[in-house]
Each structure stands twice: as C-alpha cells, then as structure tokens.
Amino acid sequence: MALTTLGMTSSSKGADIVNHTLSTKDLERFFAKIEKTDTCWNWTQNLDKGYGRFWLQGKSKSAHRISYEIAKGSIPKELQIDHLCRNRRCVNPDHLEAVTLAENVLRGEGSSAQNARKTHCKNGHELAGDNLYKIKRGGRICGICQLERLQAWRRGKK
Secondary structure (H helix, E strand, O other), X not given: OOHHHHOOOOEOOEEEEOOEEEOXXXXXXXXXXXXXXOOOEEEOOOEEOOEEEEEEOOEEEEHHHHHHHHHHOOOOOOOEEEEOOOOOOXXXXXXXXXXXXXXXXXXXXOHHHHHHHOOEOOOOOEOOHHHEEEOOXXXXXXXXXXXXXXXXXXXXXX
C-alpha cells in the first residue's frame, strides 16, 4: 500500500522514529495494517487494551505513537498521545495530539475527568468561589454540604 494512499509521504530513506530510521519495508508493513474509513484509520492487527501494537526492531511498539512520529516528528518525553476521536485503534495523525498526562486524563471519560468537569455538587450547589474547597488528597468538595455534614455530626454528638 502506498503511503500517499493514506495521505502520508516519506523519503526514500524511510522515516525517523524514536532515534532510529524505519526502512521503506517497515513503513509498507506498518501501513498494510491500517484500514482507512471516512474518519479514522483503524489498526487491524495486534491490540493491547484497544491500542494497536506494531513489532519493530525486536520490540512491540504503540502503533499510534509510530504514526504520530512519522507524520509530525518526535514526541517529547513528558507528553502522551491523545486520541481526539476517542478511538484507541485509530492511527490517523490528524486525530492524534501530544498532550500532558493531566490534559489526557481530563479529556477522557474516567471518574477523575468526570468529577473535574462537574460545576455543581450532587445537591445542586455551585462548586465555585467560597463554596469550593480543595482537599489535600486531591479533589474538591462543596462547602455548604461540608458545613451541613459537620453540623449533623455535632448534633449527633450531643
């Protein structure tokens, strides 16, 4: 499969990936494992927790990271690759962005991301200004609800 078919090009020498060069044969082998749809480029081979894996120079590597590096260059050590399309199998470089761990987590669907997006507590109080308390172990609590819990605890102690 030609690289231009997938919207990517490479020099005749190959592509630089993580301090070594991919041969044209490696690139052809890589792109042969992609199924291009109207939006995503889905990895069709080995998956690990939903992410594509590619065997390269004796090691299993993340396919989306390889795709990003082919198209956009090296990934700084402190950054991760976020799938903007939320599809872990996707290796379309237009759907991949290098971000910090914190940004990647907050963009996700995990509990920490869901809690960070909350603007009101479960009782409808706004989580902002003087009503927002940040706790040392991480997280936020509603000041009104915390005061009500404390008052109820004190009443129970009498």
